[in-house]
């Protein structure tokens with residue numbers, strides 16, 4: 001997944017990797033595994049690297065399936081993830097030399113800017129990061145997940161507990177007894 005910049009053509013360079021065919025993306029899957037992710041599918045990346053010297057942009061999308069923990073009921077579940085991303089890439093050498101460095105930063109204000117050195121652009125660490133970013137901040141096993149009962153800890157998706165019938169103590173009830 002190391003791209004030689006001088007060998008890229010101007011304009012669009014389509015890219016496609018699958019961890020079942022590409023050993024480097026397979027290595028990313030292995031690394032994510034040692035970080036604690038339980039991966040349930042192949043890792044897939046498709047994208048287009050736009051080369052418009054001195055600017056480079058990467059539009060990409062990821063597909064994978066990883067076991068997640070529901071933030072409401074704490075059960076594990078699998079759900080396929082699809083993630084689109086866009087990155088601006090800049091040659092660190094050219095960037096240092098450029099007098100209009102501020103301009104580059106301004107142009108990419110809405111985009112994450114990634115620097116690379118030399119004539120090679122290694123997609124491996126970059127994709128590793130994007131796979132991690134593709135995980136939702138808060139994940140639910142399903143939109144309607146009822147969570148667990150705060151009193152008895154029963155998973156309310158599986159069964160109802162009796163706690164729901166206990167009326168909550170109403171601190172304002174006492175006010176009704178006060179006569180003004």
Ligand SMILES: [Zn+2]
Pocket residue numbers: 070071072073074075140141142145146147
């Ligand atoms: Zn849940």
Ligand SMILES: [Zn+2]
Pocket residue numbers: 149150151152153154161162163164
């Ligand atoms: Zn309960």
